[in-house]
Amino acid sequence: MIIKDLQVATEIIALKTPFITALRTVHQIENVIVTIQLENGITGIGAAAPTYVITGDSRESIEAALLGPIKQSIIGKSIVNFNELLQNVQKCCINNTSAKAAIDIALHNAYCNMLGISIPQYLGGQKSLQTCMTISVDTIQNMEKATKQAVAEGYTTLKIKVGDNPLLDIQRIEAITSVIPKNIVLRLDANQGWKPKEAVHIIKQFEQKNYPIEFIEQPVRANDWEGLKYVKEHVTTPIMADESLFSAHDALALIEGDYVDLINIKLMKCGGIAEAMKIASIAEAKGIVCMIGSMMESCISVAAAAQVAAAHPNIKYFDLDAPLWLDRKPTHLQYDRCFVQV
Template sequence: MLIRDLQVEHRNIPLRTPFKTALRTATEIESIEVTIQLENGITGKGAAAPTWVITGDSTESIQAALLGPIKEALAGKDIYHFQLLLDAIQRCCIGNTSAKAAADIALYDAYSKLLHVPLYNLLGGNKSLNTSMTVGVDTPDKMAADAKKCVKDGFSRLKIKVGSQPELDLTRISAIRDVVPAEVTLRLDANQGWNPKQAVQLINQMEAMDAGIEFIEQPIAARDLDGLKFVTDHVNIPIMADESLFSPKDALQLVSGHYVDLLNIKLMKCGGIANAWKIASMAEISGVACMIGSMMEPAHSVGAAAHFAAAHPNVIYFDLDAPLWLSETPDVIAYEGEELRLSRRPGIGQLG
């Protein structure tokens, strides 16, 4: 079954409220959507969002990669050579992980539709999913109010953005802990906002506060692996790599060197489901658990990430709240409080 064509569209999706991290403030996302068409009329859809400060991918670079080397690698090829095509996506150009993720997702979507199964069945699992809800970085009082609302909306796991003003981070956590029940779990994401000694000092103080912190994502600069290991070795709260992890090669280095305790996999960073599966399996061999994460990106790519997470046994944490920030209702994934529901239709599916 040959791949007849690959097409790309671009649109902007406003956010319900601004999304603030230590790296940026977003009021809308750009969605670059790719469609693969098979000769029998079946289509597979993928999507990506440019994130300059994380992946380095722009709207223009994603579109150029999709319509250039990626399209050349796929057009006219037999989709039944599925694994070879997934490899061809990764090999056809350097970098461009977001474009590769969009094409990878579209290929998985088309292939599972061709086989008349949901994507999670193609991948081999369907465990239940839940998500944390993100509290953007802000003043302590505003973050406490936002956290309280998240709990009211049914979320028992809160991802707290910190790091933009490290001197305020203890106050932020204390303010949040004062207004949410003790059984609500906090997960911190510093987005590279601390230096190693500062991180150890802050985390030790948080441990003394008994703040109920499950783990801390990327406390320091992504490429400072020695500093990352210093933090991991000098605190009790588990440390998770995020921006330090793009590729399976990165995962091998992180787990073999014991630089972190946990890995956060994002399709836009690693280039799609195929590489995400390699990362999670490699971590599993080393006894390192994984989380599936999402950036500010379209619901379709988050849906693909959810199918992957539902199938892989070593993905045990889930951070898939991005569609809840969008002004449009997601059509491939449903939220009931913190619980996620996937479509039973072929591919990534449509709800209804």
């Protein structure tokens, strides 16, 4: 079953409200959609969203990788040799993880469409998922308001963005904990915004006040693995790696070096479904639980992340609210029939 065509289209989708972290402010996403077609007419769809400050990928670089080396690595090849195709994609160029994720999703989609099964069926499981809701970095008053709204909408786990101002971060969490019911769990994401000793000082204050914090995500710079380890060893709250982790190789090194307690898998960082499953299995073998997350992406790629999470037993935390921030779904005509909603 030969892959005969690959096409790319980009769609700009506005956010309902700005998404603000310690790293960036987002008002809209550029959703790069890739479609592949087999010789019998079966199609597969994938998507990627550029995130300069994390992956280094732009819309232009994603499109160029898809239409250049990635297209050359799969066109004219049989999708029956599925695992070989996935390896070809990973080897055809360095980095470009978002473009690789988009085509990996499309290949999985086409392969499963050919077999007449869903991606979770192919991956081997379908547990139920419940996402957290993210609260952007903002003024204390605006973060309180967003927290109350999320709770009113029924979310019981909130991911609070911090990291742009350590003193204000302490005040933000104090204010948020004062307005949430007792059943609400908080996850804090500093997006690399703290220094190691600073992170320890802040987290210890939260611990002393017994705030309902489940874990702290990426407190220090992505390349500061020793800083991650320092924070992990000096607090009792679990520490999660996000921007520090891209590949299965990273996962193994982080876990074996005892740098973190938890890891966050994102398809745009690791290059797609296959690598995400590999990371989750490596972590499972080492006794480290995983979260599945996403960048600010559309429902096409977040659906794929949800399907990975539904299938892998070691993915136990879910941060998949990105499509809820968008003011509409992608208009791509094949979306609804390409993905079974999890």
